[in-house]
Amino acid sequence: MAARHKRKNQQSKAHREFISESEETLEGMRGGLADLMDQRVDPARDGEIDPDLINTIFRAAHSLKGLAGMFGLDSLGRLAHHLEDVLDGLRLGRNSPNSPAIDLLDEAVRLFASLLPQVGSDDFEENSVSPVDDLIARIEVALEDAVNVPDELAGLDLDPSLLRALTEYEEHRLRENLRRGRHLSLVDTTFEILSFEEGLAEISAAIKEVGEVVSTLPSPGEVPESQIRFSLLAATKISAEELAARLEFSHTSVRSISAPAAVEEAHPSEPDSASSRASEPPEAGLQAGSEPPEAGAASEMDSLRSISATVRVDIKKLDDLMNMVGELSIQRASILDIVQRLSREPSTARIGGELGRVHKLLDRKLNELQSGVLEVRMVPLRQVFEKLSRVVRRLQRDLGKDVAIDFSGSDTELDKLIVEQLVDPLMHVVRNAFDHAIETAEERRNVGKPERGEIFITASQRGNHVVIEVRDDGRGIDFDLVRRVAAERGLVPADAQMTEKETLDLLFEPGFSTRGSISSTSGRGVGMDVVRTNLVAMGGMVEISTTAGLGSCVTLTLPITLAIIQALIVGVENQRFAIPLNSVLETLSVDPGSIQTSEGRELLNLRGEALPLRRLSDEFRLTDTGAARDRQFVVVLGLGDRRTGLLVDTLEGQKDTVIKAIQGPIEQVRGIAGATEDGENGAILVIDVASILDDAARRRDAA
């Protein structure tokens, strides 16, 4: 009974996912098709469609097909497949842009969009089959008037090996450009291996200003070890000589291939490199290429070549890998234990030594493996930022406010798992800023602000943490309003005196919202408390700061990786706890006598500064075994610029741990971030440093 219920839930969740991903893709397709229609009739273009545009639309159709396949939606998949066919025909010159098949593209997209909302309904397949089949039949008829393209690659001054390396698509582009009377040139250029991507991008952009880069191929030939050489096949309206003049890059030469011509040097920035280039022999294999390229020269139609060489990996697999590495680590520790025991006995000392050497190597390799797996999990924040851009664009449409969103630090990398969990909270913060913080155009005008609001999102890495700031230039947070609403909701007594920080903290209370009505974008009151809970669950924290009239800033602090982290194991009252090492600033051994008490709180004099102390046994209300200790330890915790010392009984060393979320009926336990396995001894609870620092700060402010 329960199993069936679960399956049904999963079905509709899957369908919802499909609908949302498809919607986005369809939107992109619509925009692309609109552009295509424009280009079709643009006299300046002479019927030539931008190949990048066709590729983009093609990729969108391909995505749709893949999505439909993944979710088992047969008729939609077939429709997308035919879309692909039409676009492919267009790409390869088999269909002209004026073919009736292109007109049907728009209809197909509209049909797709109209069917989309019904996905997931019981008789979807039945209902969708006939409209889809009808359209497919019409598309097939339209596709039959394909155009056969004569071979024009004969007569090109191009090395046959280079021609063979071209894909069918690139060949088509070559022919197309030839037919339009463009100049074809081979641009030969050399870069340093460490920075070639930028150089390549620059030179491609320069060529694209006056034409098209048909293909970019790494080129064999003699180059120093630190460098790499490329050949770019360019089709331009200007001659090779003019192209050479435009390409002011060092180590670059341009050769015309549409007719045999002399080698032209580009104007390099350093004179000496020019002379060294001039003395090198011209491109190897210069022949009057009269033999036609081999039939089916290119490798099989690699239509997805523009997509980068990456592999999509299920996060669960990465998690499993991480777990395995963690478990290997535990075994390695056991081996070390055995090594130590063997080394102690004279009779086994030698074997112990041998095993010890093996262990050292194993340890090193394991660390490398761990780093490798961790790296695989790291993704740049760029993806999240792109999603946020889309969200803002949609919000602009829905709410009619003009707001610009700027990003910086999109290269900052975070564990994929964290990034996945970050998207929703970040989106909510951005929506809040958009909806609540930024005033309407009129209000802004009245206070002298530019009508267009701004939201800045910056990400930066600080040690073992990543800090993401969402800053807006809106109205700032009205402390009085917050206090009033909180009093109305009974969260605080009506006449409570609160500091600014305490007032801001109220925003994190569940059910808090200063909006009277619930707008469709936010104000449902499930806001900042969920953001905070999510952040804390990840071992991070969130803070708000604000200036009335000028704007607010929400700061999210996150650990870089949730995966294997180093933890300090401490003992308190016969129980062990783990503290993430990235939040530990230092550890000290203290004489109980050196602990001072001031206003009921304990402090330690740390190099002239008062460090507030907190006993772990108090924090967790552990039973005090009453054992007298003549020596205790203080673990100095730090996150951002907060500091607190945690008083513990013993320090038991460091351990590589994989923090697991604690499963069970109690969802969130204050002060505990998760737990880690301790071999046979059960589990060790991992302390949530942020909440301890939070509590300490709160107590301090309350004084």
Add this chain to the structure above:
Amino acid sequence: MSGSESQERKQAEAGADWESLAHSAAHAKLGGADESEMLRELLVFLLNGTRYAISVDRVREIVRLRAITPMPHVPEEILGVIPLRGAVVQVVDLRLRLELESTAATRRTRIIILHGDDGRITGILVDAVQEVVRVPEDEIRPAAAGDGEAVAEIFLRGEDFVSILDLDRVMEFHVVQ
């Protein structure tokens, strides 16, 4: 009947046989019971000498008692957590939860690992696990009012009544932070 005709008939029969064989095999795999005769599969365990039962499809596995690490800030019915093949799971003391007297652990003490609809797992500590039974629906009665909120239904097994626990009720904890 001619040779080829009898051949055909044999084949037709064989085909039919195959079909019915496939049907009954599938049916058997799905639990076999005819729709009209609904059976509920329940795991029966012992708690303080009394027999209780829970629906089998909520049971993920049963493990022996192991070191339970206590957790702070939780109700006392949550004994703590145990590691379980890569996960860390809270363990509920079912005796405390049902407000029964506590007894010492024995060799037969077990932790039943349950999973909820949302995929979350929890462990419950019981004195002993006894058996899995299939009880026809019509033998299951609603429990009397006095049996407490956690017991929704009961059935007769041999001479005793077995109380079927409403797991969602049992796992509902109201936590005051």
